[in-house]
Amino acid sequence: MGWTDGRNVQIETRWARASDYGRHATDLIALAPEVIFAVGNAALPSLLQATHTVPIVFAAVADPVGAGFIESMAHPGGNATGFIQFEYTLCGKWLELLKEIAPSVRRTAVLRDPLLANGPAQFAVIQSVAPALGVEVRAINLRDAAGDIERAVAAFAGSPNGGLIVAASVLAMANRELIIALAAKHKLPAVYYRRYFVDSGGLISYGYDNVQQFRGAAGYVDRILKGEKPADLPVQAPTKYELVINLKTAKALGLDVPHPLLTRADEIIE
Numbered sequence: 001m002g003w004t005d006g007r008n009v010q011i012e013t014r015w016a017r018a019s020d021y022g023r024h025a026t027d028l029i030a031l032a033p034e035v036i037f038a039v040g041n042a043a044l045p046s047l048l049q050a051t052h053t054v055p056i057v058f059a060a061v062a063d064p065v066g067a068g069f070i071e072s073m074a075h076p077g078g079n080a081t082g083f084i085q086f087e088y089t090l091c092g093k094w095l096e097l098l099k100e101i102a103p104s105v106r107r108t109a110v111l112r113d114p115l116l117a118n119g120p121a122q123f124a125v126i127q128s129v130a131p132a133l134g135v136e137v138r139a140i141n142l143r144d145a146a147g148d149i150e151r152a153v154a155a156f157a158g159s160p161n162g163g164l165i166v167a168a169s170v171l172a173m174a175n176r177e178l179i180i181a182l183a184a185k186h187k188l189p190a191v192y193y194r195r196y197f198v199d200s201g202g203l204i205s206y207g208y209d210n211v212q213q214f215r216g217a218a219g220y221v222d223r224i225l226k227g228e229k230p231a232d233l234p235v236q237a238p239t240k241y242e243l244v245i246n247l248k249t250a251k252a253l254g255l256d257v258p259h260p261l262l263t264r265a266d267e268i269i270e
Contacts, residue, residue, distance in 0.1 A: 001222045009225070018170075021046040029054060035224045037217060038082075041116065042170055044069050048080060055230045058082035059217040060210075062118035062168055064235060073235045081230040083216050084237050085168055085208055086193075088118075091125040093206055094165045094191045097243075099133050100261055101204055101250070102189035105163035107136050109156045111149075111179065113169035114141045122167040142171040146178055153179075157186035164190035166197065168207075176200060189253055195244040198269060203249045208238035242266040 003009045012031060014024040025046040028036060035055045038044055047056055048069060062085045064070045071077035073084075098105055110126055112119040123139050130137045140152045156162060164183055166172050172179065172193070180201045183190040192198060192205040220233055246269040250257050262268065 001218065003222070003225070016043070018042055022050075025050040035221050037221060040170065041067060041118070044080065048078075052079055054079060055224045056080040056082075057217050057220045057224065057230070059213040060085050060208075062086070062116070063088070063121060066117045066121065070235055073237070075231070076233070076235050077231055079230055081220065081233045081235050083213050084235060085213075086241075087237050088121055088125045090206070090241070091122045091167070092129040094167075094193070095126050095129055095133060095135060095137070097204060097206055097261075098163050098165060098189060098191045099135065101191075101245075101257060102163055102253075102255055104161055105135060105189060106161040107138075107156075107159065108163045108165055109138055109140045109153070110165045110167055111140045111142055111153075111172060112167040113171045114139070116169055119167065119169060126165060126167075142169060142175065144171070146175065149175060149178060150182060153182045153186060153188075157188055162186075162188055164188050166190060166192045166202075168193040176202075184249070184252065187253055189255065195242060195267070198244045198246045198249075201246065201249055203246055203253065203255075205244045206241060209240040209242050212238060212240050244269065 005011045016024050021043055029050045033054060035057060036047060038047055038056055038058045040060050041062055044058060056079055058080060059082055061082060064084060065072060069080055110123050112123050127137050142149060166179055176197055180197060190203050192202045193207045195205045198205045216236060243265045244267045245257060245265045248270060
């Protein structure tokens with residue numbers, strides 16, 4: 001797009017844990033930037049509290065309207081706009097895929113963060129489609145302590161015909177290696193919201209294309225640097241989703257992946 005760091009644009013970057021967001025937001029605003037790019041729900045509250053005027057472009061955010069970050073998708077209103085992870089209807093697809101790849105599943109645990117607005121919302125959508133699929137669903141609330149996750153999954157796995165759905169959250173991402181290992185240990189077919197779980201040994205994922213998110217955000221940053229206002233740029237939902245299957249994991253679970261599912265996959269890991 002014609003921007004080169006150090007020549008016609010200066011890019012300041014901050015990597016942060018949750019406890020650092022407030023400090024970094026203050027530091028960045030003090031630099032008087034023309035635009036800020038933020039990834040995920042956790043970073044936005046501190047930035048929106050720190051400034052009501054500096055444009056903010058976000059990516060990989062879940063439900064910015066419900067979280068109060070923007071007024072509406074079409075007319076964000078304030079100083080923030082960007083790209084959402086998915087619309088909630090997608091969550092029902094996770095349960096459909098779980099039943100397709102593991103038809104024997106009758107019970108499903110949904111690993112979600114109850115402290116995020118999108119945690120209960122994702123669970124509610126999954127719960128709404130469960131009766132038609134003949135599946136009983138229950139929530140497992142993710143906590144910071146790994147031991148809590150291990151105990152909850154082990155207790156759920158004590159009864160037969162179980163499966164897992166890992167809903168979108170920072171805690172799921174932070175504990176992804178543990179969750180994948182627990183699914184393997186307890187022989188639980190699991191559906192994940194992002195492909196990097198499958199790259200690390202998870203069974204199947206269906207979620208937004210990460211590259212599309214960041215390319216879109218780059219386009220919005222470009223437009224704002226050229227004079228457009230975030231309030232005039234609609235928040236966009238993904239138009240491309242990817243289905244990824246790990247055949248090695250399926251074999252370890254004793255699953256024979258249906259051919260129609262294989263033909264729909266965007267990538268197969270063997």
